[in-house]
Amino acid sequence: MIKVEAFSSPGCAKCAKAKYTLKVIIDELGQDRVSWRDVNILEELDYAIELGVFSPPAIAIDGELVFPALPSPSRLRAELIKRLEKSR
Amino acid sequence: MLTIGKVAASLQVSTDSIRFYEREGLLSPAKKSDAGYRLYTEEAVRRLNFIKHAQQCGFSLSEIRELLEIKGQDKACCSDVYRVAIEKKLLLESKIKAFKTMSQALTKLIEICSRDAKPLDACPILSALESSIAKQHARSKSLPHGRAASNR
Numbered sequence: 001m002i003k004v005e006a007f008s009s010p011g012c013a014k015c016a017k018a019k020y021t022l023k024v025i026i027d028e029l030g031q032d033r034v035s036w037r038d039v040n041i042l043e044e045l046d047y048a049i050e051l052g053v054f055s056p057p058a059i060a061i062d063g064e065l066v067f068p069a070l071p072s073p074s075r076l077r078a079e080l081i082k083r084l085e086k087s088r
Numbered sequence: 089m090l091t092i093g094k095v096a097a098s099l100q101v102s103t104d105s106i107r108f109y110e111r112e113g114l115l116s117p118a119k120k121s122d123a124g125y126r127l128y129t130e131e132a133v134r135r136l137n138f139i140k141h142a143q144q145c146g147f148s149l150s151e152i153r154e155l156l157e158i159k160g161q162d163k164a165c166c167s168d169v170y171r172v173a174i175e176k177k178l179l180l181e182s183k184i185k186a187f188k189t190m191s192q193a194l195t196k197l198i199e200i201c202s203r204d205a206k207p208l209d210a211c212p213i214l215s216a217l218e219s220s221i222a223k224q225h226a227r228s229k230s231l232p233h234g235r236a237a238s239n240r
Contacts, residue, residue, distance in 0.1 A: 009174045012167065041174065049182045055175050 002034045002083055006070075007041050007048050008057040015057040018070045022059075025077045034080055089118065089127040099136055106136065112149055114139055114156065146180060 004026065008015035019038070026036045041048040041056050048056075051065045059067040059076065066079060096103045109115040110126075115135055117126035135156070142152045155172060158164045200212045208214060 009170070011170070014167075041178070045178070045181055046185075049178060049185055054178050054182070056178075 001032070002080060002087070003037070003062050004034060004076075004080070005037045005039050005060040005063075006057060007039045007051075007053045007060065009041055012057065015070070018057065021073050022070070022076055025073055025080065028077075029080055029084070033084060089129065090133065092117075092126045092128070095128045095133055095136060098133060099140060101136065101140060109136070109139060112153075114149065114153060145176075147176060151176065 006015075006019050006022070008019065023036055026034050039048065041053060051060050051063070053060075053065060053068070055068060057070045058065060059070060061079065061083065067076070071079070090098075092103050092106055096106055106115065106126075110117070115132060118129045118132065119127050121127055138156070138159075139152055142155060143149075147155065151172060155169065158168045158172070161168075197213045197216055200216065202212070
């Protein structure tokens, strides 16, 4: 199972909208294969810093900061497909 | 209109600082007198006060410039300032974490020091630092080129 974590700050309207479009990809690929977790950076500050998040919103995959800024849906899809194929 | 000296005195900053902010594009006089003296409005004093407080909060000049730009935009809202504040907090917290790690490393080094009058060749702190530097060199040589470069 691939673990996607979206780091953002509470009350960020732009983040919420962008995350919504990215979450659709998780549904497309199957929630049994890819999980999604929203991370509130203010609640998990240490974890965010540990991964190197300096400018939220950002996306980490399997505990690695892969997208320091929110990617386009196509870039996230390509990255997840690549990882799913590798894990076969 | 206020002269640079009066502005500086009212906010307890130096006139050199005010000229520096001008060179950095953060603050400019409303006009110059016939004799060439800089003259400032009350708005400039408020702006200088803002710069001073932002610096005290740890904001860099480029971040202060960004905040002032946001402040001057009609379409900007609180969330724009909130974003800058969050980014600054993340940066500060990461620095605090790095400083704590450095402090812990120093605690360990201080603990091994016997504080006597041995020559520097026998100094455990210096030798520990040298051996850790040597270890780091060995580690970076053993890493693949790409990885070693990315850690620089």
